[in-house]
Each structure stands twice: as C-alpha cells, then as structure tokens.
Amino acid sequence: MENETYDCGIIGAGLAGLSAAILLSRLGYKVLVMEQKQFPMHKVCGEYVSMESYDFLENLGLPLSKMDLPMIRNVNISAPNGSMLSQELDLGGFGISRYLLDDLLAKKSVECGATLKENTKVFDVRYKDEKFEIFTNNGNFVTKLCIGSFGKYPLFSMRHIKKSINYIGVKYHIKSDRIKRDVIELHNFKDGYCGVSAIENGSACLCYLTTADNLKNHGNSIQELEKKILMKNKYLKSIFERSVFVFDRPMVISNVTFESKRPVWNNILMVGDASGSIAPLCGNGMSMAFRGAGILSELLVKFLNGQIDRKDLNKIYTEKWQDNFEKRIKVGFYLQKLFGRNILTNISISMLKYLPFISKKIIRLTHGDKF
Template identity: 25%
Template structure:
C-alpha cells in the first residue's frame, strides 16, 4: 500500500490550502472529497481581502480572473440598525492589506482550488470518495477508511466540514450549542439598488445575528440570515429568513421585485472558533469548519479555513522534519491559538452579548454613522483589514 506524508479529508478551502502548502514543501499528499467536482457548496460567498491575499499566493485568484463573472468586487460594507440607521463604511482605507474583497460563488472558488491541486504531481486527488473514519493503531491513526478502501499516511488532516466523521470518531466534535450558529441563504435575481457594498441588516428579531445581501453581478445577490441558537430558536430559521426578505424595510426595498432562484434556499451549521476544545488528537489535526473555526461575530469561515489549512501544513512539516508525528498537534495548537484565540474568537464570543441588546446595537450604529472614519473602521474590521480590538475605539465618545 502506498504511503503518504499526509492524508487530507475534504477538498474545500482548508483541505486544498493544506495540500498546496505541503506540496510546495516537497511532501506527498493524498486528498479526498466525497463529492464529484465541480460541486455546489452552501456559503454566503463573501471573500475578504485577507482571504484574497492567500488565494493570490496560491494562484487561485489568477484562475478566477479568467472566469467572467466569478469575481464580484465590493469596496464597502453597509450596516443597518434595527431602527433603520445606515452606516456606510469603506473598506481598505487604513489597513495594511492590498488585496480586493469579492463575492465569489463557492462552486467557482472550490473548483479553482482543486484545479491548482491537480497541477501538483506530489498531490493525489480522489473526488467522489468518502472518508468514513480513521484506521487506528493504538493511539495513532494509521490512515483513513474510505468508500474506495483504506489509505495510510503519517499525519491525517480532517477538513471535511462541520459534520466531520473524523472529529466525531475522536470525540472532538463541537456539540456545545452556545458555540454554534446557523445560517440560511438563497440566490435572488432582479435585486434593485445593488452597489459595490455588502449589506448587513441587524434586525431585532435576529440579534445578535443579522441578515445579509451580498451583490454578485447584474441585479443578482446572495441573500441570507446568520442566527445564534442560544439567543434565537433555531427551529425558526426559515421563518426568520422569510421575515427578513419580506418584512425588513431595507431588505424588502431591495427584493420587492426580485425572484428567488429555484433550489437555492439552503442552510448550514456554523461551529464557532471560541469553542474551547483542542483541534486534534495524536497525529490527527482538524482544520476549517471541522475544527470549529468560524468567526463568532460575523459567521465568516473562508479566511479561517484557508489559514488553518496552511497552519496544519506547517505543523505537519514541523513534525515530519523531526520524525515525530505527535509533534504536529502541539505545533498546530500553538499556531492557531496564537493568532485567533484571544485576539478574535473569545472577544467575538463576548461581544455577542452586547449585540444581543437592541438598545446597544442601535446606539452603536447611530454613533458610528455620524463620522466617516468610524464607519470605515467598522467596515475594515469586518473585512479583516483592521484588528478586532480596534472595535473598542468605537466605544470611545471622543473617537
């Protein structure tokens, strides 16, 4: 049986990022996905400048540029308070990032990621092959069990989504309802008044979540809701989506003549990065949604998937260089916690409580709307162009 340095389950942003990073370091990689590509993937499809910089380095943005209509740029973010106050922020005004921000359909994004993967001889890619679990040898994973048989590798990276069978087998699955969100989206045609800004509406029925309208071409938009079950009854997701589309004043004005595209209304879970558990065990690492790396404030996951895929690759290389597969997990925990844990995830989880208060949200939005530099700061934080701690500047009455 052929042996690989790393076996990766899931060929989305996290899995492809890990595979490409390892390949560039000279390692042999086996990458699986249960779907046949190209395939549809449910997502809000917003890709911030932090993500596009990573995609540029991977050569993926170059492929997307060659696809007409794939890149729908946005240069601003519009926030709407429960009472109708509008904050219009501009992105990339004061930050260090150089990349653009886009709405990119995940079908296109993931297909371009896989296209780059296929160009590397050191990566074996098997789609339409489902990973069902780990093959264990004591406390170590010898490889994975799939619909096509068993495959062996030094380190296993699970990048197979929120319902990861590998995370469940290791009892690392995020079951904490306080650390989970939920989203529902649909594509609409004939949307009026779209510009070059993504739009986030903080409707009082959904706080601390929000509804969104992301422009994706001529009068077309990705429309959805982001909900937190610990504050909002998850069973009412569809009702809240319909209420947002029809009854929220801002959204209704955009969508009054729009048509929902058939078969596009779908929902998915969002496991938050503030989940306290470790993201692996032994020689197995969890990346992307499988590792519960979603932003607790925005529900955004693409950047964290790309980044944790890269961190997983760095950890694998660190371990293999030392001929000690168990060293991968400690290195991985050090990398992701050092950047995300105390700077983004836990402050974001705490901020949810403030955003659950309608008075706070209304006051915060109206204060931010009064000066353009405040609105720009808020937009830049959402777009990963400013540090999360910069949000606290907006609590200063003299800023």
C-alpha cells in the first residue's frame, strides 16, 4: 500500500471522472484516477455533445474553438415507415469522437497534477475511519474521498441495482457524402434506434441500440440484424449502402441496461452513467456527465475545506443530482419505451410533424441550460 493519502480517488476515467480530476487537481488537491484500460481508446457511444457543456469544456482547457469540429444545429428523426420529422435544435451541439475527447481530458488531468494509473482494475473499496482503502491489481490506495466514474457496468457487488431489459450497443465510424455536418439523425427500426452524426476529420459516428433478443433472433449475427431489420428503414439502408466503414469490424457492447441507481453508495459518490443509467434519448449523456462533475467538484472542495461534513456532502449531492437529472432521465426512459415500437413510433412521428411546438418541447425536456 502507498504511504501517501490522496484527497480524492476516482474509479474509472470516464468523462465525469476526468473532468472532476481536472477541477480538483488545478486547485492543488491530490487526485488519483484509476482506469482499467489505456488511452487513447474508442468507446461505444453516440458522439454528439450538446452546446450546454461547450463553455465548461473550454474552461477545463480543451481548445474546442480551434478544432474545426462539426457544429450541429438540426435533428432529423425517422420512423420505420419512412416518415421524417425535422427540427431545429435550440442550443445545438458539436461532434467529437470519444477517442479524441477522452484522450484530451486524460492528458489535461495529468497536466493539472492528477495521478493517472492506467491498466488498473479496482477489485474492492472499503470505507473505515473517514478514509477509503481502494484495492487494485496495481496496489492499494488510501483516499479521503471516492468517486465512482466507471460507466454503465456496476463495480464489484452493488446489489441494489435491479435488472431490466437487456440491450446491446453497436458503433461504427463511417465516411459518407450522405451525412451533413450540421445535422444529427435518429432513425428508428424494430426494437431499436440508430444515431448518426458528424465528428472530426470528415468522419461520422453511427451508433445504434437494440435489444439483445433482437440480435439473438438473427443468429447473433450483427450483419444479419442490420440487413433484415435496420435496413428496412430506407434512410438507414441508404447510409449503410453509401458509406465507407472505417473500422474493420463494429464495436459492440452487451448487457446494457437502463435502470435507477443511487448517486451515493457506501459513501462513494457516483457520476455519469454510474450515478444513473442515462438512456441515449435523454438527449445528451455526455453533457449530463460534465454537469454532474461540476456540481460534485464544488461540493468536494467544500468538504475538503471543512465547510461541510460527509453526511452533508452525501445529502446535498443527492438533492442536487435529483434536481438536475431526475426529470431528464425519466423523459429519456419513457421515450426509450416508445422508440423502436413500429406502430407507436410511426404514429408519433407522423403526429409530431404537424405539432412542432410539442416536438420542440420534448427535445427541450431532454436538454439542459448552458453551464
């Protein structure tokens, strides 16, 4: 075990965890980030970021304004029957790959003074006498605070999590003259939906979510699933047929579920997907992760300065998390149930085409204000 005690240990170098590491480290706190993989790396994720977090990322030190990133101002949503809803986005967003974004954040955290330990898997965390002991394959560490930023998959034994419908996520990077730089597309198909949007270097991210049963019913063949189900949507058929696929094979994640979790578990403070599984239809899980990191970091500074105790920290963070995210997650949950059901989606998209004020309101409910 290291003799040094860190002010904060962060399990998982996700967007929220790395953002918190930057915010705390540049104030002089000793921060340890433990990541089981190694940067840079791809992640299965829709790579659209709402403008609500643009200023936040620039303030972290990411030079977004100098990167010629696609600025996305419109959304096109299609139903399986081909009905299309086009809507201007209030704030809009920008496209950037997780490969680039996560790597920039990781490098910035180290530059600010954080200790980043890659290839480090956490096996257990024990809280005793106001300290956390974190057990890993790369040694054991003692910290005053512990943040969980390990994504959708539970760490070790978190028995409060209830099982729900099991999904898979599939992602490609593509190049296509079919994709516009200023539009994010959301295409529905039986038991799933697919998002397509431009990212850096002339590429686009194509990422879809569907039930594990949908894949199983097609012999566990991604290719068969795409051919028999996704391409029944004429817009997806056009994209698949007119694109050059950058990856040799798709990136796939399984056992994806969307259920309620706790912002605080055994005094570990959860951020991002670890705090509550964020359905893609919440509008922007990445911006929610960034916002959560900002909220939590302010409270951690108060705790480390002795302004609040641990009980208050846990209570206030839970309240702020609920105020900022609970409604968005619920809206995403209900939209998740609607999308991918052929008849319901066909009817809903057809109706919303003639009720733009309602569609605008729904989109607004899934996004937040600038921070």
